[in-house]
Amino acid sequence: MQIEIQITTLPVPAPLPPPPLTGAGAWVEFRGIVRGEENGQLIAALEYEAYLPMAEREMRCILEELAGQRPCLFAKVIHRVGVIPAGETAIYAGVAGRHRAEAFALLTGFMDRLKRDVPIWKCRALTADNLAKLQAP
Amino acid sequence: MQIEIQITTLPVPAPLPPPPLTGAGAWVEFRGIVRGEENGQLIAALEYEAYLPMAEREMRCILEELAGQRPCLFAKVIHRVGVIPAGETAIYAGVAGRHRAEAFALLTGFMDRLKRDVPIWKCRALTADNLAKLQAP
């Protein structure tokens, strides 16, 4: 399985084209979007931090391990870190497989493991005021 | 839940932007792509037909029924019909929800039901020769 992983402070591109892969019958994509509230409070952004080399390595290990049980053709993951405004994508994950069952299984399995094992943290929520101060020149 | 359904002979646009929905924390998309083989034979395209008004109505009913158990915010489905070349998208389905669990559940549940109940058929496979003849002026 071909794997691409990025951890970046840049916005995740809104639409990503499906990979032109021979044999792929299913292309499943997930975006985790920062919601405008956290624990019932209105927020304007979340700040994420990652233990970079380990987070990348761990994501790759998880994908390879899951692909051993559910062979797929391609997986691409982009996790954004730093300050992410509400409404923007924090994580993008796309999986191509021959059939939809294994693509969905790999993608949902990956997200479960990511939230358990990959060293990335929501380290704080920012109110609109906090965010404005951060973005001021 | 907001629902958009299209059944069309036109290509499905490659990348669709996520809906700018308040409260959405998850955006899951599925593309079913025509594979270059059917029952072990190399093919160049599949031809799909639909019982149009019923297919649309049935998709809407399924989405509403599933959303009753798994409330989501938005669902969009595009099913292409007519001759669809290998490598191109036959069905696109996107679901936005507050959290990923319900968005994945709605989307996979919808695909299961679609393949059981929605009156759309792969009516024939075309070889490269067949397809070339069809596309000749």
Next chain:
Amino acid sequence: MRILFFAHLKDVTRCAELDLACGDVDTDGLWRKIINEHPGLEPFRGSVRLAKNSEYVGSDARFTDSDEVALIPPVSGG
């Protein structure tokens, strides 16, 4: 009554639709009329579901001449 055929059923009937005067019939009566017109459909009866005016109906359905009836063979979309 307008009767619609899809997918491989069209290869059997060699047409996509049929106009048939049935009066008021139940499912059995309707199938008898249809098979009378197109005997080749008989082997498919067990796997075909009936839709009346774009909705699936059960074996207790009744049909009149103003209905649009569709024979729905196993679907294969997506």
Next chain:
Amino acid sequence: MRILFFAHLKDVTRCAELDLACGDVDTDGLWRKIINEHPGLEPFRGSVRLAKNSEYVGSDARFTDSDEVALIPPVSGG
């Protein structure tokens, strides 16, 4: 040994990393050294996993001064 702190652990230690001479230690020995430097970390010991050179390790791990050790509190990515 380079020791890394993340998320709320940094609020406790007020630093992102620490250089500590430990010699050759097991998990218990390592924790004793760390808590000695930053007693405020004690309550987090039960929920923190240790990583050595970017890999999770179990309670039977051993560490030397050339290792990079990370304290991984419960993650919350995605």
